[in-house]
Amino acid sequence: MIELTETTEDRAAGCCNPGLAPRIGPDEARELSDDLSILANPIRLQILDMLAQRDGHVCVCDLEVALPVKQPTVSHHLRLLRAAGMIDCERRGLWVYYFVQRESLADLRARMLDRFDALAYSTEQHD
Amino acid sequence: MIELTETTEDRAAGCCNPGLAPRIGPDEARELSDDLSILANPIRLQILDMLAQRDGHVCVCDLEVALPVKQPTVSHHLRLLRAAGMIDCERRGLWVYYFVQRESLADLRARMLDRFDALAYSTEQHD
DNA sequence: AGCATATATTGACAATCGTCAATATAGCCG
DNA sequence: CGGCTATATTGACGATTGTCAATATATGCT
Numbered sequence: 001m002i003e004l005t006e007t008t009e010d011r012a013a014g015c016c017n018p019g020l021a022p023r024i025g026p027d028e029a030r031e032l033s034d035d036l037s038i039l040a041n042p043i044r045l046q047i048l049d050m051l052a053q054r055d056g057h058v059c060v061c062d063l064e065v066a067l068p069v070k071q072p073t074v075s076h077h078l079r080l081l082r083a084a085g086m087i088d089c090e091r092r093g094l095w096v097y098y099f100v101q102r103e104s105l106a107d108l109r110a111r112m113l114d115r116f117d118a119l120a121y122s123t124e125q126h127d
Numbered sequence: 128m129i130e131l132t133e134t135t136e137d138r139a140a141g142c143c144n145p146g147l148a149p150r151i152g153p154d155e156a157r158e159l160s161d162d163l164s165i166l167a168n169p170i171r172l173q174i175l176d177m178l179a180q181r182d183g184h185v186c187v188c189d190l191e192v193a194l195p196v197k198q199p200t201v202s203h204h205l206r207l208l209r210a211a212g213m214i215d216c217e218r219r220g221l222w223v224y225y226f227v228q229r230e231s232l233a234d235l236r237a238r239m240l241d242r243f244d245a246l247a248y249s250t251e252q253h254d
Numbered sequence: 255a256g257c258a259t260a261t262a263t264t265g266a267c268a269a270t271c272g273t274c275a276a277t278a279t280a281g282c283c284g
Numbered sequence: 285c286g287g288c289t290a291t292a293t294t295g296a297c298g299a300t301t302g303t304c305a306a307t308a309t310a311t312g313c314t
Contacts, residue, residue, distance in 0.1 A: 036167035
């Protein structure tokens with residue numbers, strides 16, 4: 001019943017990788033995938049790109065005219081990006097100006113690259 | 128009617144960025160966000176990571192025991208990853224072995240980095 | 255105060271996503 | 285053949301997402 005010693009027999013009848021486990025834990029995987037989900041939208045990518053172009057000086061109405069969605073939708077995406085820490089905003093009179101948070105984006109970039117290089121270039125070739 | 132010359136007057140009553148447009152077009156934005164959507168899932172990230180660890184030799188049953196979802200769900204995620212060209216598989220008798228498509232991942236990495244560097248480091252500071 | 259404009263929020267809706275039980279398919283072995 | 289095992293597919297379901305019209309909030313102006 002309590003056969004804890006027979007690690008090779010229990011699992012992997014004829015298979016090959018007994019103790020295989022992801023190097024990325026469930027929590028870190030969740031964190032990274034949450035950030036990726038924010039990026040994974042064409043409107044949000046375009047918003048980020050426009051904000052990056054004119055650092056610190058883009059008001060919502062300018063975004064609206066440049067995007068194929070209506071104002072409440074733009075507002076919605078801005079909120080998501082802001083909640084994710086990728087952008088922030090500042091009110092000036094009647095207008096609200098959004099800008100990218102370069103630090104936060106650089107941080108995400110680094111985390112993504114870490115993982116990505118592990119995926120695309122890593123380790124143990126079996127040939 | 129055909130007032131093409133009055134660019135400053137038409138739009139942007141009191142606002143600031145008349146001709147703002149994303150440098151990334153709708154199609155490229157869509158393409159990139161599709162790829163990011165595939166990555167934006169913790170199970171798929173873990174699958175990719177395990178495949179990258181043991182290049183060319185991971186059968187589905189090994190993935191199953193290492194993941195917190197049931198077999199049909201694993202199969203579902205493998206299908207998405209495969210459809211996206213990020214992984215592929217090969218049947219050997221009863222088992223199916225999956226492996227990462229490093230080229231395709233490297234390509235995605237490059238496209239992401241292009242965009243990302245534009246976002247995080249780019250251009251025109253207004254201060 | 256009252257009006258006008260810019261942005262945010264709400265609520266509804268269709269579409270997509272992640273998951274699983276049930277079932278189907280494919281290959282082995284007796 | 286028939287049974288067994290590994291993987292895929294189907295179909296259902298709840299959860300999440302993207303969108304918009306309608307409405308609310310905030311600010312400036314007269």
